Amino acid sequence: MKDDIQNILISEQEIREKVTELGRQISEDYKGKNLMLVSVLKGSVVFMADLMRAITIPCQIDFMCVSSYGSSSKSSGVVKIVKDIDDHLGGKELLIVEDILDSGVTLEYISGVLRGKGANSIRIATLLDKPERRKANVTASYRGFIVPNEFVVGYGLDYNEQYRNLPYIGVLKPEVYGG
Ligand code: IMP
Numbered sequence: 001m002k003d004d005i006q007n008i009l010i011s012e013q014e015i016r017e018k019v020t021e022l023g024r025q026i027s028e029d030y031k032g033k034n035l036m037l038v039s040v041l042k043g044s045v046v047f048m049a050d051l052m053r054a055i056t057i058p059c060q061i062d063f064m065c066v067s068s069y070g071s072s073s074k075s076s077g078v079v080k081i082v083k084d085i086d087d088h089l090g091g092k093e094l095l096i097v098e099d100i101l102d103s104g105v106t107l108e109y110i111s112g113v114l115r116g117k118g119a120n121s122i123r124i125a126t127l128l129d130k131p132e133r134r135k136a137n138v139t140a141s142y143r144g145f146i147v148p149n150e151f152v153v154g155y156g157l158d159y160n161e162q163y164r165n166l167p168y169i170g171v172l173k174p175e176v177y178g179g
């Protein structure tokens with residue numbers, strides 16, 4: 001698995017420190033509020049697991065599953081809801097937890113779906129942001145790292161459903177995806 005990685009972009013240590021910082025900020029901002037974290041499967045599951053433990057205020061969690069990529073490293077632009085969340089979000093402050101904000105098409109779509117469910121507010125926390133590739137008008141309120149326009153894997157992010165269990169964020173060797 002490691003042999004397919006060209007270089008480590010963000011180390012375990014750097015991720016840990018950033019997630020702790022994000023958790024502290026979110027806990028401060030949502031103090032006294034009815035916070036609900038919505039994780040977008042599967043890529044954000046590792047970030048979600050760490051972030052929720054870095055949050056020190058009461059919160060609920062739920063999961064959504066969408067697919068937009070198929071097995072290719074390029075976005076198809078097509079988003080499909082595979083698993084939705086509960087409809088009764090009245091009085092809740094939603095924070096969507098994502099692995100990476102790339103074109104933004106996925107998050108724009110998800111935000112739209114969630115907006116119809118009666119939450120007080122909807123914001124986004126993303127571990128990675130690839131602003132160079134943005135197509136949709138989406139911004140994250142919380143963002144871990146800005147990454148260059150390279151295909152990255154690890155810490156939940158996959159290529160062909162592989163590499164999600166790497167503990168760091170790495171750049172895949174182009175020959176792995178035929179680049
Ligand atoms: P968007 O709709 O283009 O913003 O795509 C968001 C989704 O694409 C993310 O949740 C990831 O699953 C996937 N994605 C985008 N860039 C990468 C990458 O560099 N590595 C792995 N997955 C990626």
Ligand code: MG
Nearest residue numbers: 041042043099
């Ligand atoms: Mg994903």
